[in-house]
Amino acid sequence: MADSPAPEEQATGTGLLPSLNNLIAKRGFQKWAARFPFTRRRVRREGEALFDLLAGFCHSQVLLAVVKLDIPARLMRGPMDCGALSAVTDVPVARMEVLLRAATALGLVRRKRNKRYALTQRGAALVGAPGLQEMIRHHDVLYRDLADPVAFFRGETSPELAGFWPYVFGGDVDPALARTYSELMAQSQLLVADDTLDAVSLKGVRRLMDIGGGTGAFLAEVAKRYDTLELTLFDLPPVVPEATERFAKNGLTARTKIEAGSFRTDSLPMGADTISLIRVLYDHADETVARLLTKIFEALPAGGRLIISEPMSGGETPTKAGDAYFALYTLAMGTGKTRSAAQIKALCLTAGFQSVDLVRTRRSFITSCVVAHKAQE
Numbered sequence: 001m002a003d004s005p006a007p008e009e010q011a012t013g014t015g016l017l018p019s020l021n022n023l024i025a026k027r028g029f030q031k032w033a034a035r036f037p038f039t040r041r042r043v044r045r046e047g048e049a050l051f052d053l054l055a056g057f058c059h060s061q062v063l064l065a066v067v068k069l070d071i072p073a074r075l076m077r078g079p080m081d082c083g084a085l086s087a088v089t090d091v092p093v094a095r096m097e098v099l100l101r102a103a104t105a106l107g108l109v110r111r112k113r114n115k116r117y118a119l120t121q122r123g124a125a126l127v128g129a130p131g132l133q134e135m136i137r138h139h140d141v142l143y144r145d146l147a148d149p150v151a152f153f154r155g156e157t158s159p160e161l162a163g164f165w166p167y168v169f170g171g172d173v174d175p176a177l178a179r180t181y182s183e184l185m186a187q188s189q190l191l192v193a194d195d196t197l198d199a200v201s202l203k204g205v206r207r208l209m210d211i212g213g214g215t216g217a218f219l220a221e222v223a224k225r226y227d228t229l230e231l232t233l234f235d236l237p238p239v240v241p242e243a244t245e246r247f248a249k250n251g252l253t254a255r256t257k258i259e260a261g262s263f264r265t266d267s268l269p270m271g272a273d274t275i276s277l278i279r280v281l282y283d284h285a286d287e288t289v290a291r292l293l294t295k296i297f298e299a300l301p302a303g304g305r306l307i308i309s310e311p312m313s314g315g316e317t318p319t320k321a322g323d324a325y326f327a328l329y330t331l332a333m334g335t336g337k338t339r340s341a342a343q344i345k346a347l348c349l350t351a352g353f354q355s356v357d358l359v360r361t362r363r364s365f366i367t368s369c370v371v372a373h374k375a376q377e
């Protein structure tokens with residue numbers, strides 16, 4: 001009985017003909033389709049795609065090992081052979097050979113004629129993309145949280161990630177932990193800032209307030225593009241010293257105000273004609289987001305704008321990055337969720353904004369953008 005299709009699956013067939021999915025699931029049909037000239041290419045592609053899903057965890061672990069053993073940085077200094085890499089990483093030669101062959105198959109390294117390994121362009125991008133290696137390094141926490149995926153989706157686990165980002169609970173933060181998290185955020189912020197500022201113009205803006213602006217990495221990038229714009233950073237008190245340091249280092253002290261506070265319990269500073277929320281909403285539950293958006297609406301003048309930039313769900317069309325990665329990540333964090341642009345738009349309209357634009361960004365796996373407008377009086 002266990003093998004018979006569920007009633008709703010049977011119902012997908014029409015009349016006497018079985019549904020296409022019922023056919024595809026039959027081994028005899030699979031064998032025929034794998035040989036038939038008009039179907040065999042598609043069958044092979046689908047088979048490969050399924051195998052990639054099955055092997056995805058191994059691929060991620062190869063990536064993690066490559067990063068943890070500092071192989072990209074070592075190969076940036078010049079090609080190395082397996083023996084040399086084995087010696088500097090303390091991985092036995094035979095096992096290093098397996099790792100390097102796997103990394104070759106995944107396009108991270110390539111073996112030259114002289115048997116030395118060099119980075120490919122993809123491998124070099126690992127070094128060049130700010131924050132990517134730090135992100136990969138801290139993935140071991142996420143992977144442990146997902147080790148029993150059924151228990152995870154049933155909500156029966158206590159994910160470690162929820163403790164990795166304790167600030168979202170609004171509690172006191174250990175300064176050392178705040179620094180680890182801030183470093184990771186600031187590094188990866190550079191890509192987010194690039195894509196956000198390419199998608200949304202700040203021409204004509206007088207003062208921008210970045211709420212949950214962390215250590216000021218986004219505002220520092222804004223300052224590079226707009227040299228007269230005044231800047232305000234609003235974030236929890238533990239993050240403030242590093243932001244002060246960054247603004248001083250970048251010669252921005254005179255142009256920036258730093259306001260320490262919590263958007264949960266404090267009122268927001270007035271005076272900005274544009275407010276940004278960069279990777280903030282997905283950390284929080286709908287009620288917190290709704291209250292924050294209302295506070296922002298009240299803090300903005302007539303005609304003011306709110307820019308929201310963060311990885312989003314694909315909504316009606318789920319995406320690999322938004323729905324098969326960030327949604328799981330935020331679920332493990334336990335306090336927020338990955339929302340679609342349409343869901344964020346609806347929350348903004350409920351908060352009082354007159355209109356909301358969904359702005360196309362260059363790489364949705366880095367960030368997506370929504371811009372909300374307060375009515376002119």
Ligand SMILES: C[S@@+](CC[C@H](N)C(=O)[O-])C[C@H]1O[C@@H](n2cnc3c(N)ncnc32)[C@H](O)[C@@H]1O
Nearest residue numbers: 185189212213214235236261262263264278279
């Ligand atoms: C995911 S980080 C994003 C930081 C930065 N915007 C970025 O994209 O790199 C979320 C930020 O929101 C801040 N935050 C969280 N809860 C907050 C609260 N209640 N009030 C103010 N800031 C808060 C955190 O301290 C943190 O800097």
